[in-house]
Amino acid sequence: MNTCDICKKNFTQKSKLVVHMRFHTGEKPFSCDQCEKYFSTNRDLTVHKRIHTGEKPYSCDQCEKTFRQSCDLTKHKRIHTGDKPYSCDQCEKTFRQSCDLTKHKRIHTGDKPYSCDQCEKTFRQSSDLTRHKRIHTGDKPYSCDQCGNSFTNSSSLTVHKRIHTGEKPFSCDQCEKTFKEGSNLTKHKRTHTGKKPYSCDQCEKSFSLNRDLTVHKRIHTGEKPFSCDQCEKTFRQSNELTNHKRIHHTGEKPYSCDQCGNTFATSSELTRHKRFHIGENPYSCDQCEKTFKSGWELAVHESIHTGEKPYSCELCDKHYISGLELSRHEKSPGHLEMIKSCNKVPPFVSISLIKCEEVYIKEEIKEEEIFDEDPLSIQMRADNIDPLSIEM
Structure with a gap:
């Protein structure tokens, strides 16, 4: 018996032990004369040379694919047989x-x-x-x-x-949608199954995409890694920053409706707008079967069932279902009077508001100046829809 004195593996032939020892020593005595790569065995060099020659001597008898190594062909055939040993x-x-x-x-x-x-x-x-x-x-x-x-x-x-080719080889067996990547098909299928494998360890919310969980966790940590280079506002997601710049700085509206010519700052706004033309309501409540044109309308509606009001006032501890409702509360005369009486200025209120009674009652505060809008509120404002008008 031929035994390796480093890892104690046994070999029936001394020649195999010699080859094995090269994995420990790093010795690679066989070199390619075309690209100067080195290999520990002559067999590996032979297989490598087929990259240069294009030779693929092993072919599948079912789909005619060819391979450089016989072991690759063996592995490939299991796709046809379904064998997973x-x-x-x-x-x-x-x-x-x-x-x-x-x-x-x-x-x-x-x-x-x-x-x-x-x-x-x-x-x-x-x-x-x-x-x-x-x-x-x-x-x-x-x-x-x-x-x-x-x-x-x-x-x-x-x-x-x-x-370039337009190829979408991955298709859904339930709705016939096709995708360029298998991972996108996997994510899409969760819309049919309702599966949400990614859960938050702080509030037990679950998500169908790991990316959505990552963004959600920033609510707990307060992290906003994307900052505007013009006004220093920060955002949890890069697309929120892009949308912010178009709405507040550049005025860019690159998405236009082919039916009425209206233009929009984001593709999601255009998608929601088109549903007014066709009357589509693709979002349905799984508790009462009401349907809505957008996900955020459904989210507002579902708060009636869940009782969730995630946006709270720092002064009076009132809670609201959206940032837009919280903004309205914070601009109300009663709330501003409370700020004045307690001599506390939260970060969302301009100092000029409490300088004198005439100013703080009359001055109109723009929404973008008093709070960092959540995506839900931005969408509501873009569509000029009052959250209170949504059918509950």
Whole structure:
């Protein structure tokens, strides 16, 4: 028996032990004469050379795809047969390849053996580390042959090319919508199933997208990482900043209705507007079956069922279902009188409002000057709809 004196593995042949020892020593005696890459075995060099020659000697007898290695063909055939011979002993998930099972098990163990030497982030897969390092180096080795855009990984290039070809290979079996990416199809399916796998550990709200959970958590932390370079207002989401700039600074309205010519600052405003033409009400309440033209109208309505009023006044502790309602309360003469009497000026009130009675009663405060509007309120104001007018 031939035994490795470093890791104690046993080999039936001495030649196999010699090859194995190269993984410990890092020795790579076989070099490519075209690109100067080095390999620990002659077999790896042979497979590598096929990248240069384009040779793919192994072909599938069902779909005619070709491969450089026989093991790749074996793995591919399992797509046709549905064979998944590798199973997880903790959650019973099955996989076509043993390496996929190994990667999956790290979810249970929390093992992240690959670490970045620049920022100390760790990863479950070496490929994830390789892609991550390109953030530091700026390397984008995959370029589109049609428009010249370059990408850090091949999968991003593949998805990008579908913009040019119009290909949407992932289709929903319930509504026939198609998507460029499988991940988008997975997210879309949750609209049918109602599944919300991402939950907040502070308030138990759940979300269908991890991205939505990340944004939601900023309500608890108060984080607003996106700031306006013209007025220093900060926002929880980048699209809120974009919309803010169009509404308050640039006046840009790039989205126009093809039926009446009205223009809008955001695509969501245009989408909601079009529903007035066609009479569409795609958002329905799962408790009373009422329908609404927009998600925010549904959100306002649902507060009747839930009793939720997340916007509160700092002075009198009154609660409201939207930032717009809170704004109206804060502008009311009674509220301003309370500010004057208690000699306290919250951050949403202009100092000039309490200088004298004549000023603070007569002065009109613009909505954007007294509070950092939530997306719900921005949408209400854009459509010129009173939240109190929504059918409850």
